[in-house]
Amino acid sequence: MERRTIGATALDVGAIGLGxxxxxxxxxxxxxxxxxxxxxxxxxxxxxxxxLDTADMYGPFTxxxxxxxxxxxxxxEAFVSTKCGLLVGDQHVVANGxxxxxxxxxxxxxxRLQTDVIDLYQLHRADPEVPIEETWGAMAELVSxxxxxxxxxxxxxxxxxxxxxxxHEGTIRQLDRVQQVFPVAAVEAELSVWSRxxxxxxxxxxxxxxxxxxAAMPLGSGYLTGTLTPGGGFEPDDPRARHARFTAxxxxxxxxxxxxxxxxxxxxxxxxxxxxxxxAWVLGLGRxxxxxxxxxxxxxxxENARAAALRLTAxxxxxxxxxxxxxxxxx
Numbered sequence: 001m002e003r004r005t006i007g008a009t010a011l012d013v014g015a016i017g018l019g020x021x022x023x024x025x026x027x028x029x030x031x032x033x034x035x036x037x038x039x040x041x042x043x044x045x046x047x048x049x050x051x052l053d054t055a056d057m058y059g060p061f062t063x064x065x066x067x068x069x070x071x072x073x074x075x076x077e078a079f080v081s082t083k084c085g086l087l088v089g090d091q092h093v094v095a096n097g098x099x100x101x102x103x104x105x106x107x108x109x110x111x112r113l114q115t116d117v118i119d120l121y122q123l124h125r126a127d128p129e130v131p132i133e134e135t136w137g138a139m140a141e142l143v144s145x146x147x148x149x150x151x152x153x154x155x156x157x158x159x160x161x162x163x164x165x166x167x168h169e170g171t172i173r174q175l176d177r178v179q180q181v182f183p184v185a186a187v188e189a190e191l192s193v194w195s196r197x198x199x200x201x202x203x204x205x206x207x208x209x210x211x212x213x214x215a216a217m218p219l220g221s222g223y224l225t226g227t228l229t230p231g232g233g234f235e236p237d238d239p240r241a242r243h244a245r246f247t248a249x250x251x252x253x254x255x256x257x258x259x260x261x262x263x264x265x266x267x268x269x270x271x272x273x274x275x276x277x278x279x280a281w282v283l284g285l286g287r288x289x290x291x292x293x294x295x296x297x298x299x300x301x302x303e304n305a306r307a308a309a310l311r312l313t314a315x316x317x318x319x320x321x322x323x324x325x326x327x328x329x330x331x
Contacts, residue, residue, distance in 0.1 A: 001048030001308050004290055006079075006120060006212035007150060007185030013079045015283060015308040017051030017214065018044040018301060019294035020067055021058045034066065036297065041070045043298040045077050047305035053188075053214065053292050055083035055124055056109050057093070064112035072114045081120040081186075081214070082109050083154055085127065085135070097127030099138035106142050120186055122152035132174055133181050140182035150185035152214070153178065155202065167197040172205055179209070186212035188292070191285075192220045193278050194245075194257055194326040199285075207286055218282045218291035220326075223251070225275040226258045244328030253327050260323045264316045272310065279307035281320055 002015040023037035041052065052070075054063045064082060071078055084105040087094045109118065121139060126132045142148040155171040168189065175184055187206055191198045195217065206213045219225055221240055231248035234241040244250065261274035268277075275293075282291040295301045312320075 001305065004212075004287060006152075006214075006290070007183070007210060007288075013051040013290055014048045014305075015290065016049055016279060016304055017053055017079075017081075017290050017292035018049050018304075019216065019292045020052055020054045020063055022294040022296050023066060024059055024062050037066055038069060040295060040298050040301055041067065042074075044295075044301045044305070045070070045074055047302055048308075049301060049305050050077055051079045051081060051214075051290060051292065053081045055086070055122075056105055056112075057083070057086045057088050057124065060088040061108075061112060064109055068112050068114040075115055079119045080113060080115060081122060081152070082113065082118055083122040083124040084109070084139075085124040095125045095127040095129075097123070097130040097132065097135035099134055102135060102138040103142070106139075106147055110147060117146065118148045120150050120152050121148040122154045122186070122188060124154050126174055132177055136178040136181045143182070151182060152186035152188060152212075153184060155187060155189035166201065168200075168202040172201060175205065184209075184211050186214055188214035188216050190217045191215040191282060191289075191291075192218045193224055193261065193281055193320060193323065194220050194254070203285065203289070207288060211288070213286070213289045215282045215285075215289055215291040217294075219275055219278055219293045221246075223254070224258065224261060224278040225273070226262060230255070245326060250327055257323050257326060260319060264312070264319055267313075267316070268310060273303060275303060276307035276310050277312070277316070277320075279304060280310040280312050281317075283308065284312055284317070 003012055004015050006013055052067055054067050056064055084102055085095055085097055087096050106121065121142060123135060127135060139151050153175060155168060178184060189198050189202055203213055222228055230251035240246040258274055261277045264277045265272040265274050279291050279293065282289060293304050295304060
């Protein structure tokens with residue numbers, strides 16, 4: 001698989017990563033099976049997908065434990081990214097950026113992951129009660145201590161801003177502040193064919209500074225795979241059951257986006273899928289961009305990995321650019 005680097009630290013990763021969160025957090029609990037998830041992570045490494053993205057809050061904690069079972073056998077083959085800064089309670093999530101907590105969280109993640117060092121340690125969310133420079137300074141101390149190789153900032157969930165505002169304005173202000181304390185190696189944020197907000201300012205900010213970009217949800221939480229049926233429903237605990245783009249009406253209204261990806265896929269062969277086209281589009285945005293799709297099954301990991309070899313033509317890109325904007329029940 002083609003290799004890419006994360007930030008000025010030149011950390012080597014495959015062109016496509018694996019988001020481990022869906023294996024035992026947030027999506028379809030009936031589909032969360034430990035043995036199958038272990039096989040999926042092993043299949044990712046076999047396919048050259050070495051960036052494993054997790055967080056202490058996923059589970060909480062169980063996702064890191066799952067990844068740790070694989071790392072115990074294959075640590076040298078993996079690039080490990082995990083996150084701190086969010087605490088999961090009963091029906092709520094709270095940010096904690098206190099330096100003492102950050103240090104304890106890192107040590108706990110190292111134990112669960114069964115490793116001596118974390119390749120990329122990300123701040124999941126900034127704590128509004130703690131200056132971000134203090135949190136980032138504590139994370140930088142972890143690099144000096146040899147527990148962490150590089151630091152990143154996670155901007156997923158930035159949709160909480162008012163409509164019409166710059167989606168990533170606040171994130172860019174945070175990045176400018178922490179960059180004065182210790183270099184940012186990577187930024188993780190949502191980016192896909194139907195969520196292009198990062199193209200405006202966040203992706204250029206990263207490109208101008210040699211910062212890697214981890215594209216979260218590059219398959220639109222599964223919608224861009226073309227495998228979801230409008231009106232098919234989701235389990236009650238699945239966040240898509242409450243998402244404005246995943247109502248039966250909006251899933252039907254957004255079918256032209258999937259249809260466009262299918263047309264592009266068909267030009268490249270009968271075995272090329274809309275998901276692979278969606279990933280190839282993200283890969284084409286720059287050498288510093290690494291899509292990190294979630295997956296729960298071996299066959300999906302293998303399919304995603306093959307997208308790294310797909311080269312979209314100028315005709316393909318023009319057609320994708322002309323696809324209608326996605327709609328949600330807020331529109």
